[in-house]
Amino acid sequence: MLSLTGLPLRVLAVLLAAGAFAATMWLWPRLAGRGWKSWLGRLGAFFGTQLAVLAAIGLVANAYFGFYTTWSDLLGTDGKQGTVVDHEPGGKAVSVTGQQKVYSSQGSAQDRSGVIEKVRIRGASSGLIGTPAYVYLPPQYFQPEYAHSRFPMALVLSGYPGSAEKLISLLEYPDSTLKAIQASQLPPTVLVMMRPTLVGNRDTECMDVPNGPQVETFFTEDLPRAMAGSYRILDRPDARAAIGDSTGGYCALKFALRKPESYRSAISLSGYYTAPVDPTTGDLFGGRPRLKQENDLLWRLRTQPGVPVSLLLATSRNEHNYAATQKMVAAFKAPTEVSTITLDSGGHNFHTWTREIPPALEWLGRRLAPPQPAG
Template sequence: MGLTSHKVLALAVLFAVALFLGTVLLWPRLAHRSWRSVGGRVGLLLLTQVAVFAAVGLAANQAFGFYATWADLFGQEKGQGVVRDHEVAGNGGPVQVVSRQGVGGPEGERASRGGQVQKVDVVGRTTHIATAAYVYLPPEYFQPRYAHRAFPASVVLTGYPGTAQALVKGLHYPQTARAEAAAGRMQPMILVMLRPTVAPPRDTECVDVPGGPQTETFFAKDLPDEIGARYRTARKWGIVGDSTGGYCALKVAMHHPGVYGAGAGLSAYYKAASDPTTGDLFHGDRAARDRADLMWSLDHLPPPATSLLVTSSKQGESNYRRTQEFIGRVKSPTRVSSIILDSGGHNFNTWRREIPATLQWLSRRLT
């Protein structure tokens, strides 16, 4: 059974409850001063606490989508989605559809009424990076009167480590886009949902790593090229993400305004992280390190002709001060907008409050 299986969560909860009841029932029998009784009490308490923490952890993982598999959790996912130096086999091209599913609504609802989410495998022709993604196609995409229309498209990124599936099931991007378009608050839009971790388990921070994954190039060139060749997408794209994905979205939009007309960072930070999960991203290249610092870019590079959206909370978010500083440094022709909540943490609940307005903003900027 998989890490995100409801059966695994149910078994963990039942095991925790059983250990708790067992501890209550057995405690009187262990109420002695012998080393066996003391050891028994310690063992029961330890096992109960471990079982409770495991159940809570599994529930949190299902809610927030931190890890997708057991291998992902234990850092064993080293052979999945790494850089590949080979051509794609078969006739499907660099984007191959793996599965299709509807977006809410009645079971079996037609795509022309409810839209469709397609799971795809993408391989970049330039970078040879291979990764999975979910593509949301709005209902209009399947309707005859829009058969020749090119739709605005936006890349949607998770945080780190994150799972692409969490964008569908946890943050509800397809469902929100469908509802907002149906209400006339945004135009129908294609969403390409994936995580920025395209070379797991390493966090590349969307950087072109010397001698390693060319992640920025993948998002700036390969992904829009390959998806655009498969689907009817408009020329200029949008990009949005949360946390690490938010940093990536802002950086890619700022560095590649010819491709991305708008970039939104939900609870983003503004400088590439450096820790054991990232490793050495720049190999001593000071210019590359500076370029990955968004504040430095605003001060030293020509302002890009793109639109940026940043979000934060006055209470509960650690990036509030830096977000205000970022807004103050933006110069024309770059345009900047913001969503500032009175309170909200670095979590799914906060981002779900920001996503509808963010999609509306993207829709206006990509018109």
């Protein structure tokens, strides 16, 4: 079956749409009669062409924005709950399944531009196996002077539905990170880029769902432990940050506010502050109003003691989260630190987020612990 986001399917869809339009123009004079057959012919030609054009536009837009990455995502046929997998001691927490070069003005050598590895991460506590993730190792990771150093880490999450690949190709996190490192705005940092969705196509909002997938545990306990055990990464909260857009932004803030022992810095690009409940999420809270409240970030800032974390909230004056962001700013208390990026205009899209990522990385550079000698 053709890939939902692959070029061959898009080309085929565009050709079919063009062919349907040409056939309609050629056949239209023959369908000009007043009988019912002519009426049905004109209706069929009209709606057939419209459907072909809409399908082509939809496939192109989906490939660009990464809404659905597989046919099962689109059709909702892969919604099974996760399976708990028991592992013997010594099993690999992180399995590397592929590698790709990073090209920059410094060339493509790994000690000049870094490298991206495609990995699978197994969660020891949650029992979950993460969707394919991409690990960006900066050039310093391969340089002799850093051979015995451990590095800070930033978890980068897409929105829902979203694609980890778009964090590389459209949002250009590795490229922006490399530029920030070269400009001494960010310490050499390892990126872990992935979707917030771990169980089929269900939007769990990074929750530990009662009697369901323990997604928050995966991201706040399993992933940091697995990365520190498989790469030269500092195993301390001030050397870890979470970044995300939309759903990923909500998750990033929640990890810092609820688990400051896991992440001390969080960046939210167009994120929201409370988990929605809709057909894509199912029942997230098991009928427990208190659990829903505890995952409401504005409620936490207003009513709970401050925690020692730094938060960056990005919005624009016409964004959906603008008013709620102002409430977040008014609600926080020390030792929590809150900063904002407010664009004059911008929407809930990749173009807006690419304008926010460079200053966000510079902000993060003032908070992440730099590489340290191992041991």
